[in-house]
Amino acid sequence: EPEVTQTPSHQVTQMGQEVILRCVPISNHLYFYWYRQILGQKVEFLVSFYNNEISEKSEIFDDQFSVERPDGSNFTLKIRSTKLEDSAMYFCASRRTAGHSYNSPLHFGNGTRLTVT
Amino acid sequence: GQNIDQPTEMTATEGAIVQINCTYQTSGFNGLFWYQQHAGEAPTFLSYNVLDGLEEKGRFSSFLSRSKGYSYLLLKELQMKDSASYLCAVRDGDYKLSFGAGTTVTVRA
Numbered sequence: 001e002p003e004v005t006q007t008p009s010h011q012v013t014q015m016g017q018e019v020i021l022r023c024v025p026i027s028n029h030l031y032f033y034w035y036r037q038i039l040g041q042k043v044e045f046l047v048s049f050y051n052n053e054i055s056e057k058s059e060i061f062d063d064q065f066s067v068e069r070p071d072g073s074n075f076t077l078k079i080r081s082t083k084l085e086d087s088a089m090y091f092c093a094s095r096r097t098a099g100h101s102y103n104s105p106l107h108f109g110n111g112t113r114l115t116v117t
Numbered sequence: 118g119q120n121i122d123q124p125t126e127m128t129a130t131e132g133a134i135v136q137i138n139c140t141y142q143t144s145g146f147n148g149l150f151w152y153q154q155h156a157g158e159a160p161t162f163l164s165y166n167v168l169d170g171l172e173e174k175g176r177f178s179s180f181l182s183r184s185k186g187y188s189y190l191l192l193k194e195l196q197m198k199d200s201a202s203y204l205c206a207v208r209d210g211d212y213k214l215s216f217g218a219g220t221t222v223t224v225r226a
Contacts, residue, residue: 031212042219043160043204048212055212091159105150106214108159 002026004109006092012115013082021077021112023092032075033093033106034067036060043091049075082116089113119143121217123205128223129195137190137220139205147208151179151190154202154219163203164190192222200224 005024013019025032034046048055066078093106120142129135148167152160166181178191202219
């Protein structure tokens with residue numbers, strides 16, 4: 001079964017550094033997402049991306065965050081200047097259908113654990 | 118804002134049935150999803166409801182009442198591997214899910 005793949009599985013960085021988290025969504029999927037989960041807390045929506053532009057973003061997704069689809073397969077999340085509170089598991093997700101097909105579930109990758117020291 | 122409530126923890130015996138309730142108050146509603154998440158892993162899709170009623174998928178069933186803002190996930194014939202966190206999520210827009218905090222289910226032998 002096709003999977004969403006994320007790299008790296010674990011990233012350690014110093015506060016103030018830039019990080020790029022990488023994702024390869026399932027190949028025929030059209031909608032892409034980033035979520036994060038701080039340890040012991042709920043999964044939180046960051047941003048959705050469709051047709052090469054951001055569809056929706058949350059309050060968490062401030063100017064320090066950006067997303068890009070640099071080619072036909074990769075989908076990246078960049079954090080420009082990391083803070084301690086950015087430490088979390090970051091999940092990439094994708095779903096297939098165009099239009100308003102409601103029963104199209106999100107498929108999540110295994111996540112990148114980001115640790116900011 | 119979004120308010121999605123589910124119990125924090127539940128414990129049940131192998132072979133038993135457990136029902137996980139979820140209540141929601143969201144700005145929009147385009148369907149409710151249940152996901153399973155094992156510790157340190159990604160959420161995996163279990164079920165979806167957009168109309169009132171019961172959806173059955175093997176040992177797992179999910180129920181929705183839109184008028185009450187209520188759903189439950191029913192896990193039958195519990196197995197040890199069912200020990201995990203179960204996440205209730207509401208699609209409150211075209212593109213995003215809002216998740217509850219999750220219910221940790223512990224299955225005991």
